[in-house]
Structures are given as structure tokens and as C-alpha cells.
Amino acid sequence: MGKAPVRVLITGAAGQIGYSLAIQVSRGTMLGPEQPIILHLLDIPPAAQSLDGVKMELIDAALPLVHGVLATTDVEEACKDVAIAVMVGGFPRKAGMERKDVMSKNVSIYKSQAAALEKHAAKGVKVLVVANPANTNALILRENAPSIPPENITALTRLDHNRALGQVAERLGVHVSGVRNVIIWGNHSSTQFPDVAHGTAGGRPIPDALRDEAWLRGDFVSTVQQRGAAIIKMRGMSSALSAASSACDHVRNWVLGTEPGTWVSMGVISDGSYGAPKDVIFSFPVKCEGGRWEIVQGLSIDEYAAGKIKVTGDELVEEKELALQCLAGE
Numbered sequence: 039m040g041k042a043p044v045r046v047l048i049t050g051a052a053g054q055i056g057y058s059l060a061i062q063v064s065r066g067t068m069l070g071p072e073q074p075i076i077l078h079l080l081d082i083p084p085a086a087q088s089l090d091g092v093k094m095e096l097i098d099a100a101l102p103l104v105h106g107v108l109a110t111t112d113v114e115e116a117c118k119d120v121a122i123a124v125m126v127g128g129f130p131r132k133a134g135m136e137r138k139d140v141m142s143k144n145v146s147i148y149k150s151q152a153a154a155l156e157k158h159a160a161k162g163v164k165v166l167v168v169a170n171p172a173n174t175n176a177l178i179l180r181e182n183a184p185s186i187p188p189e190n191i192t193a194l195t196r197l198d199h200n201r202a203l204g205q206v207a208e209r210l211g212v213h214v215s216g217v218r219n220v221i222i223w224g225n226h227s228s229t230q231f232p233d234v235a236h237g238t239a240g241g242r243p244i245p246d247a248l249r250d251e252a253w254l255r256g257d258f259v260s261t262v263q264q265r266g267a268a269i270i271k272m273r274g275m276s277s278a279l280s281a282a283s284s285a286c287d288h289v290r291n292w293v294l295g296t297e298p299g300t301w302v303s304m305g306v307i308s309d310g311s312y313g314a315p316k317d318v319i320f321s322f323p324v325k326c327e328g329g330r331w332e333i334v335q336g337l338s339i340d341e342y343a344a345g346k347i348k349v350t351g352d353e354l355v356e357e358k359e360l361a362l363q364c365l366a367g368e
């Protein structure tokens with residue numbers, strides 16, 4: 039007998055990431071080629087027609103893994119029995135805006151959707167927040183959904199992780215699959231710290247393979263930190279296919295596990311490891327097994343890295359305070 043379908047919620051499903059994500063999830067990129075799914079697509083009433091169009095296209099694609107598509111503008115209906123919730127809905131950053139500029143618009147959405155998830159989602163629901171400010175939206179969701187275990191609420195920094203892999207591969211002229219174990223520390227923002235000190239390329243430590251510390255501490259870091267803004271400048275819209283692809287990577291590794299000897303970056307609730315502030319959603323190196331993530335421990339952190347971790351941690355604490363102020367002023 040085949041596997042039972044898993045219900046996957048995509049919020050903001052009529053938007054540009056949603057459009058790319060829906061097809062990637064439907065073709066097994068997120069949960070594997072053997073896992074049937076029922077898609078729950080949520081958007082807001084002004085986008086209802088476009089959302090119905092996405093549903094029509096999914097029917098037209100005759101997708102073997104898809105056992106149903108619910109397209110709705112009712113958040114309670116959308117959250118019913120979902121085992122995976124990918125929270126993309128929100129207001130995207132436009133040219134010239136920092137991610138925290140979209141804060142007040144988005145944190146109130148995450149507060150109200152937390153309540154719907156808590157009430158209606160399947161027990162053990164795994165939540166990935168993509169919408170910016172992703173770490174802080176995830177934190178607000180967590181604070182307003184106390185019955186969902188904190189470890190089940192995560193934020194997307196896998197796109198930054200993949201960007202770091204891509205930059206190293208381009209610089210070395212090697213295939214990206216040979217580059218491993220980079221780390222994104224902290225916030226999905228321009229303060230994030232992309233760190234290659236423990237990474238390898240073709241089995242060699244990246245710093246030895248590159249022998250270019252000036253690049254690694256300079257352009258590499260700023261390119262990854264600013265890549266989202268660079269894509270917005272080029273496309274006039276924020277990244278979508280890479281964001282959707284990385285969201286699939288995040289959930290796939292979380293559910294199906296990471297490869298032995300390899301870690302990935304995920305925004306998870308901080309326990310204070312590596313000097314990060316506690317009780318914010320902080321990106322760490324994690325290994326996953328049996329549907330659970332665990333922060334990789336015991337990595338050496340030099341003074342340079344500790345300084346960078348402090349900067350991004352301070353920003354997350356500041357964002358948390360700002361988000362709570364926004365919600366208090368509602």
C-alpha cells in the first residue's frame with residue numbers, strides 16, 4: 039500500500055515564491071518522490087482569483103503525487119490537519135527597504151496565523167517561516183502558539199547557506215555539490231555571518247583551498263549578506279525560485295535527515311550556544327535525524343567570528359523588542 043498523503047500548507051500561495059514552491063512541493067522536491075501530498079494554499083481575498091488560477095494550473099499539470107488542492111482565503115480552513123506549514127504570506131521588501139522595515143506589516147499577520155495553526159494543525163506540525171523578517175516572524179509565531187513545541191518552529195536561512203555554497207563554488211571553479219558545511223549564523227538579514235571556517239571544498243578546508251582570507255572576510259561576506267538586495271535590484275522583485283528551492287531543502291533535510299558528516303543552516307530557537315542570545319530564532323549549523331534538528335556543538339569560534347555572531351545576535355534582540363512594540367501598539 040502507498041503512503042498516506044501529507045497535508046502541506048503554503049501561505050501567500052498566490053505570490054511569486056508560492057507559485058514556484060507549489061510546483062516544487064508537488065513534484066516531490068520537499069518530501070521526496072514517494073510521498074503523496076494534499077496542498078493547502080492560503081492567500082488573502084484580493085488574491086483569491088489568482089489563487090484559484092494556481093489551483094487550476096496544478097490540476098492541469100496532472101501531478102502524480104498530488105491528491106488534492108485546497109485553495110482558500112480562510113486561515114482556519116487552511117491550517118486544518120496540516121503536518122508541514124510553509125509561511126510565505128506577507129508583504130515583501132521593495133528596493134531601498136531593509137527587512138526590518140516590513141516588520142510592522144508582517145508580525146501582526148504571524149501573531150494571528152499562530153493562533154490558527156495552534157488550533158487546527160496536525161499534532162507535531164513542522165513550521166517554516168519564509169516571510170521577512172523571517173527570524174522575528176517565527177519568534178512571534180512561537181510566542182503566540184505555546185502548544186506547538188518551540189523546536190517545531192523554524193525560519194529560512196537555507197537560502198543564505200546555499201548562496202554561500204554557490205559563491206565558494208564559483209570562486210574555486212568547482213561544482214557546488216563538492217562544497218559543504220558552510221554556516222550562516224544569526225539573522226536572515228544584512229548582519230548575518232556567513233562562515234566558511236569549518237567548511238570543505240572537494241574534501242579540503244575552504245580557507246586552504248581558497249588561500250584568500252581578504253576575499254573570505256570581505257567580498258564573500260558582503261556578497262552573501264547583500265544577495266537578497268542584489269536580486270531585488272536585478273529583477274525588480276525579490277528572489278523567488280531560489281527561495282522556494284531552499285525552502286524545499288530546509289524541510290527535506292528536517293524531515294528526511296542530513297547526510298552523515300554534513301550540516302545545514304536553519305533558523306531555530308536559540309539555547310545560547312556559541313554566545314548567541316537565548317530566546318530568539320537564530321541561524322545555527324544543525325544536523326537532522328528522525329525529524330528532529332540538533333545544533334552542531336564543539337566548533338571552534340575565533341575572536342573575529344565571535345564579534346560577527348554578537349552583531350547579528352544584537353540585531354535579533356533589537357528586532358524582537360521592535361516586534362513586541364509593534365504588537366503592543368495595535
Ligand code: NAD
Nearest residue numbers: 050052053054055081127128130131168169170194197281
Ligand atoms: P509576494 O508579494 O509575491 O507574495 C506574498 C503573498 O502573500 C501575496 O500573494 C499576498 O497576497 C500574500 N499575503 C499577504 N498577506 C497575507 C496573509 N495575511 N495571509 C496569507 N497570505 C498573505 O512576495 P514573495 O516574493 O512571494 O515573498 C514572500 C515573502 O518571503 C516576503 O516577506 C519576502 O520578503 C520573503 N522572502 C524571504 C526569503 C528568505 O530567504 N527567508 C527569501 C525571499 C523572500
Ligand code: LMR
Nearest residue numbers: 131170265266267276277
Ligand atoms: C532574500 O534574501 O532574497 C529575501 O529575503 C528578500 C529580501 O528581502 O532580501
